[in-house]
Amino acid sequence: MKMMQKLMLPCKAATGLMEKKHSGELSLLEKIQLHFHTKMCEACRRYEEQSKLIERWFKSREKAPVSPELEQPSEELEERILQRLDTQH
Template sequence: MKKMMNIIMLSCKKATELIEKRWVTKLSPVEKIQLKMHTAVCGQCATYEKQSEIIEKSLEKINKQENVPMKLSSEKKEQILEALKKTK
């Protein structure tokens, strides 16, 4: 039973990862259930989820108003990778 609960219940770290992941890709059915269960019992993560939604919707609204691309160009990605290599 304990092993099953560990599979079902997420840590706050994993819950926040899933909250952010869902803005990029679809969550699996298991991930959706895990996240829903976690936020039902964890007020801090539920608040984080609401804040994340507000931020995401605000960014989408700004993007629509200013027509700013939300994805990085290949050139920008390469620049970031080069900068990261220099910091190692």
């Protein structure tokens, strides 16, 4: 029974371990605990899937289109930079 208690994490701790997992820093016990928890908890399985999606979206942002007016710098930015370069030297 003690063994079971040790293995059964609350959702708060389990979702926390998922973040640690991304960089492969889980101990063996933590791996077992997380595996055990996600097997039994639907909400945390869902969280893990969605968390992975968020990671993927974050990483694909380099190519993600934003609205045209934000995509472009102000028209005078180039001139401003050139002026600053001139005054600096």
